Amino acid sequence: MNRVSAAAEPPVGSEFTVSSRRTGTSVVVAVVGELDLDTVQALTSELATAVDDRGIRAIVVDCQGLSFCDSTGLNALLAARLRAEGQGVAVSLAAVPAATSRMFGITGADTVFQLYPDVETALGAA
Amino acid sequence: MNRVSAAAEPPVGSEFTVSSRRTGTSVVVAVVGELDLDTVQALTSELATAVDDRGIRAIVVDCQGLSFCDSTGLNALLAARLRAEGQGVAVSLAAVPAATSRMFGITGADTVFQLYPDVETALGAA
Amino acid sequence: MSMPDTRPPLGGLPEGGQTRRLALVGTRGVVGRCRDFTRQALQDWHWLPGVTEEQQEVAEDVLLLVSELVTNANLHAGGAVELLLHGTRERLRVEVSDGSRQQPAPRTPYQASRPGGHGLHIITRLSTAWGSEPRPTGKSVWVEVAAP
Amino acid sequence: MSMPDTRPPLGGLPEGGQTRRLALVGTRGVVGRCRDFTRQALQDWHWLPGVTEEQQEVAEDVLLLVSELVTNANLHAGGAVELLLHGTRERLRVEVSDGSRQQPAPRTPYQASRPGGHGLHIITRLSTAWGSEPRPTGKSVWVEVAAP
Ligand SMILES: Nc1ncnc2c1ncn2[C@@H]1O[C@H](COP(=O)(O)OP(=O)(O)O)[C@@H](O)[C@H]1O
Ligand SMILES: Nc1ncnc2c1ncn2[C@@H]1O[C@H](COP(=O)(O)OP(=O)(O)O)[C@@H](O)[C@H]1O
Numbered sequence: 001m002n003r004v005s006a007a008a009e010p011p012v013g014s015e016f017t018v019s020s021r022r023t024g025t026s027v028v029v030a031v032v033g034e035l036d037l038d039t040v041q042a043l044t045s046e047l048a049t050a051v052d053d054r055g056i057r058a059i060v061v062d063c064q065g066l067s068f069c070d071s072t073g074l075n076a077l078l079a080a081r082l083r084a085e086g087q088g089v090a091v092s093l094a095a096v097p098a099a100t101s102r103m104f105g106i107t108g109a110d111t112v113f114q115l116y117p118d119v120e121t122a123l124g125a126a
Numbered sequence: 127m128n129r130v131s132a133a134a135e136p137p138v139g140s141e142f143t144v145s146s147r148r149t150g151t152s153v154v155v156a157v158v159g160e161l162d163l164d165t166v167q168a169l170t171s172e173l174a175t176a177v178d179d180r181g182i183r184a185i186v187v188d189c190q191g192l193s194f195c196d197s198t199g200l201n202a203l204l205a206a207r208l209r210a211e212g213q214g215v216a217v218s219l220a221a222v223p224a225a226t227s228r229m230f231g232i233t234g235a236d237t238v239f240q241l242y243p244d245v246e247t248a249l250g251a252a
Numbered sequence: 253m254s255m256p257d258t259r260p261p262l263g264g265l266p267e268g269g270q271t272r273r274l275a276l277v278g279t280r281g282v283v284g285r286c287r288d289f290t291r292q293a294l295q296d297w298h299w300l301p302g303v304t305e306e307q308q309e310v311a312e313d314v315l316l317l318v319s320e321l322v323t324n325a326n327l328h329a330g331g332a333v334e335l336l337l338h339g340t341r342e343r344l345r346v347e348v349s350d351g352s353r354q355q356p357a358p359r360t361p362y363q364a365s366r367p368g369g370h371g372l373h374i375i376t377r378l379s380t381a382w383g384s385e386p387r388p389t390g391k392s393v394w395v396e397v398a399a400p
Numbered sequence: 401m402s403m404p405d406t407r408p409p410l411g412g413l414p415e416g417g418q419t420r421r422l423a424l425v426g427t428r429g430v431v432g433r434c435r436d437f438t439r440q441a442l443q444d445w446h447w448l449p450g451v452t453e454e455q456q457e458v459a460e461d462v463l464l465l466v467s468e469l470v471t472n473a474n475l476h477a478g479g480a481v482e483l484l485l486h487g488t489r490e491r492l493r494v495e496v497s498d499g500s501r502q503q504p505a506p507r508t509p510y511q512a513s514r515p516g517g518h519g520l521h522i523i524t525r526l527s528t529a530w531g532s533e534p535r536p537t538g539k540s541v542w543v544e545v546a547a548p
Contacts, residue, residue, distance in 0.1 A: 015278040017330045036431045037471045038280045041163050041198065042327050044170070048205070049368060068435070070467040071518035072167065078515045079174070099460040106525045108512025141426040143478045162283045163323045164428045168475050175516060194287070196319040197370035204367045225312040232377045234364025281429030 015039075018046045025057040026126050028119055032065030035073035043073070047080035051089055058126035059084060062119050064095035073100075074109055081113070090114070094122040141165075144172045151183040152252050154245055158191030161199035169199070173206035177215055184252035185210060188245050190221035199226075200235055207239070216240070220248040265297050269340035276333055279326040286322045286335045287315050290346070297339045302400065310400040313378045314344060317395050320371040321348035324356060324393070333390065342399055343380070349392035355384050356393055413445050417488035424481055427474040434470045434483045435463050438494070445487045450548065458548040461526045462492060465543050468519040469496035472504060472541070481538065490547055491528070497540035503532050504541055 016039035017032050027050045031043060050059050061077065063069075081091045092114040096104065104110040116122035142165035143158050153176045157169060176185050187203065189195075207217045218240040222230065230236040242248035274289045276282050294300040294311050302308030318335070325332035329352035336347040358376065359369030375382050379395035422437045424430050442448040442459050450456030466483070473480035477500035484495040506524065507517030523530050527543035 015280070015331060017279070018327075019330070034432060034435070036435075036467055037167050037474060038164065038429050038431050041166050041170075042279070044167075045201070045327055045368070052366075052368070068463065068467075070431075070464055070471065071522055072467075072471055074518055075171070075515035078513065082514070099457075099464070102457065102460075103464060103522065106522055107518050112513045141428070141479060143427070144475075145478070160284060160287070162287075162319055163326060164281050164283050168427070171475055171516070178514075178516070194315065194319075196283075196316055196323065197374055198319075198323055200370055201367035204365065208366070225309075225316070228309065228312075229316060229374065232374055233370050238365045280432055284428055 016042060018042045020046055020050060022056075023123065025055055026060060026123055027053065027056055027058075028060045028062050028123070030062040030065065032067075034068035035066060035076075036068065036070050037072045040072050040076050044076050044080070047076070047091075048083070051080060051084045051087060056089055058090045058092070058123075060116075060119055060122040060126065061091065061093045062095060063093055063097065063100065064119075066097055066100055069100040069103065071103075071107070074103070074107060078109070078112070090126065092116060092122050092126070094119045142168060144168045146172055146176060148182075149249065151181055152186060152249055153179065153182055153184075154186045154188050154249070156188040156191065158193075160194035161192060161202075162194065162196050163198045166198050166202050170202050170206070173202070173217075174209070177206060177210045177213060182215055184216045184218070184249075186242075186245055186248040186252065187217065187219045188221060189219055189223065189226065190244075192223055192226055195226040195229065197229075197233070200229070200233060204235070204238065216252065218242060218248050218252070220245045265339055265341055269338055270297070272337045274335040276322075276331070276335065279331045282326060282332060283319055283322050286318050286332070286348075289335060290315055290318045290337060293337050293339065297344075299339075299344070299400070304400070307400040310397060314346065314397055317375060317378055317397065318346055318348075320375055321346060321393055321395065324348075324371055325350035328352070328356070329354065329390065334392075336392075340399075343396050344399065345394060345396045347392045347394040349387055349390060351390040353386065353391060355391070413487055413489055417486055418445070420485045422483040424470075424479070424483065427479045430474060430480060431467055431470050434466050434480070434496075437483060438463055438466045438485060441485050441487065445492075447487075447492070447548070452548070455548040458545060462494065462545055465523060465526055465545065466494055466496075468523055469494060469541055469543065472496075472519055473498035476500070476504070477502065477538065482540075484540075488547075491544050492547065493542060493544045495540045495542040497535055497538060499538040501534065501539060503539065 015033045020027050020029050084091045094116045095118050141159045146153050146155050210217045220242045221244050272293050300311045302311050322332045325348050329350035332348050334349045338345040358372040380398050382395040384393045420441050448459045450459050470480045473496050477498035480496050482497045486493040506520040528546050530543040532541045
């Protein structure tokens with residue numbers, strides 16, 4: 001067998017991953033990495049799946065690993081919240097890092113979302 | 127002044143741009159390039175803006191320049207359609223190229239969307 | 253013994269086929285890069301440009317399949333780690349490996365009008381076979397397509 | 401004559417400042433790449449890592465501003481063509497040029513709870529000044545931030 005190997009392009013400076021775990025009627029969606037125009041679709045898809053999941057009453061977005069978030073990320077969260085509201089599902093945010101917390105203050109997002117210091121507290125309130 | 131220039135990385139193989147123009151109560155959203163996970167957010171944002179625009183009754187997505195579309199692109203169109211339906215806005219597709227047309231046949235999207243050979247016909251039907 | 257193959261030879265493809273691998277890092281811009289890499293292989297292997305309409309369509313199907321596999325690895329498995337193409341005169345095999353042990357599973361019921369679940373549906377319809385295999389640090393999801 | 405500047409010198413920044421340019425092609429993966437490029441400049445110019453909390457915050461604001469400018473060029477102007485950073489001891493200027501003559505305009509009313517319109521709101525709040533200037537083949541949108 002004839003093998004041709006291609007090297008990867010230099011690693012990009014950031015990655016973004018989203019993962020979900022369900023506990024009872026809540027879903028915890030954990031976001032890790034830099035959330036922006038290039039990466040947002042993974043979060044949009046995951047939140048849409050969670051919202052559409054019939055048994056779900058609450059979605060907690062675990063932001064502990066969120067190393068960057070701009071208005072594109074905020075838009076994804078706001079859009080999911082609007083959709084979720086229509087189906088009686090609450091969306092809250094946990095462990096928002098300082099930089100994103102300031103952005104939420106500037107944009108008023110801190111008055112739109114329930115914010116919790118950690119996932120456990122958020123789940124307790126759900 | 128001290129100048130440091132950085133060369134661009136090699137051009138990527140594809141771009142994706144979305145642009146809108148309004149005619150009466152319709153918006154024509156033209157998509158050009160390859161639509162996938164990396165590029166979809168531009169379409170999602172533009173469609174959301176069009177759906178939220180109070181005076182709009184119909185959105186025609188002009189696919190003439192769409193050189194690639196996978197299920198991520200389809201999902202964006204389907205999600206916009208669901209949202210638009212809720213607000214009495216019709217979403218139709220015009221000038222869908224052959225490859226995407228086949229994908230729409232496989233997924234049943236051709237039974238979900240009104241498809242038109244060109245934008246003019248779509249606007250006439252709106 | 254089988255009949256002699258009268259199809260035009262697929263250039264660049266020795267007996268036993270050829271393998272090309274693209275290592276991947278991160279999730280940014282990876283889907284398009286994988287299609288570009290595949291497009292190049294399809295050209296070198298004379299699947300592209302397709303001489304007949306059917307050939308052109310099969311090559312386009314392959315690009316769509318690559319896109320669906322890599323997208324799924326990015327959305328559901330923390331990112332694609334490697335794209336592997338193996339072309340022979342008879343078929344093309346595409347493998348996308350990722351770092352998750354979780355298996356792909358078609359969503360049911362299939363709903364044409366709703367977002368979600370279309371990727372594996374497309375894969376099922378366009379490939380001659382597909383599956384998933386464990387790997388030391390995750391799994392790989394593969395599809396095969398017959399040469400046109 | 402003004403008072404002598406007692407702040408620690410911003411390293412790598414000669415009188416008159418320094419300019420760095422990143423040429424951009426396409427829209428794929430460009431937003432993160434522009435932040436990486438900016439992060440490097442901020443390090444070289446000693447804005448990062450911030451010694452005080454305020455310095456750290458200003459540097460983070462700059463990365464957010466870059467992200468917003470490039471995102472807007474990608475979403476509303478066919479893609480960013482160039483990112484330009486100009487740092488002096490007093491301030492940092494970021495310019496993102498694109499190929500569209502259309503001007504950015506804040507969406508009104510501003511609605512905190514709805515998607516859309518947050519980019520220019522963030523830009524207005526975090527920059528000391530911002531604006532848009534015509535260029536031969538489009539325009540550039542710029543922001544300025546005072547050195548911490
Ligand atoms: N590479 C993968 N790793 C883990 N799970 C996967 C992978 N690919 C697909 N899946 C699972 O299969 C499901 C169906 O995939 P698909 O049909 O592509 O639709 P979608 O991505 O829209 O959910 C996904 O929701 C996911 O749970
Ligand atoms: N670079 C640009 N070129 C053309 N128009 C722009 C640009 N940046 C912003 N705009 C216009 O300004 C509007 C407001 O931008 P922004 O506040 O970032 O919100 P959003 O991008 O969510 O619409 C956009 O909808 C667009 O019409």
